[in-house]
Amino acid sequence: MLYPSTFAADPFALMRQMGRDLDSALGPRLGAGTAAFPAINVWQNDEAVAITAELPGIAPSDIDITIKDNVLTLSGERRAPDLGDTAIWHRRDRAYGRFSRAIRLPFPARDDQVEARFINGVLRVVVARPEEDKPRRIEIKAA
């Protein structure tokens, strides 16, 4: 592996790059493979936070979303297809079992301000920020 020597802006970039290369060389046992499931993306503005997660092949009824103060917990189960003992598995990339992830929100939320949608295997949870927690803009009066 060749490492370019032009990391002028960030002296630690080379170290991080080597760390990533090491992770990928060690394979799924150590690196990305042990990543928490599901992978999430978080979206934010002053009024709300949205969390999207890819949960393909999981029935909406098997997904639980709970919220307490500022912690949103996403949990559920992906059931293995029921094919009986006679089935022969040729390839198995997908993982089955229970999962749980807790996500800290930047503000305490209430149940009635959470909206969840599940479309084509993508979960989208939008948490609205309570009115009293929103940043207020203070007008500056001219003298």
Place this chain on the structure above:
Amino acid sequence: MTTEMTAPDKRPADAPETARGGRIYRPLADIVERDGTVTLLLEMPGVAAPDVEIALENRVLTISGHAGTARPGRLQLVHAEYGEGDYERAFTLSEDIDPDRIAAEMKDGLLRVTLPRAEAAQPKKIAVRSA
């Protein structure tokens, strides 16, 4: 040993660009066979049923899907663990798959393709006679 699941991430395919500008991901796949029917299970989150294309040419089954974006309106992305993009993966089928009976179903981002083996190709038992 925990019982909680961890999953391999979907990985970008070797050709990571499309004309639309997005990346192409290799969908994770399970292949399981039962009673003479091979079932493919492919994870393609964000893809609606009409956006899946399945083509069979010279025993190569190519499955591609165009994913819609889950971007919530007016919000900024502040933390990203997965990428969005289209999916593509090809499988070489064995000779004995009946091309006329291939069926596919898309549900909750999971594509299920059933590939029945041809009747004529079911294994025949050949008796061995002693001389």
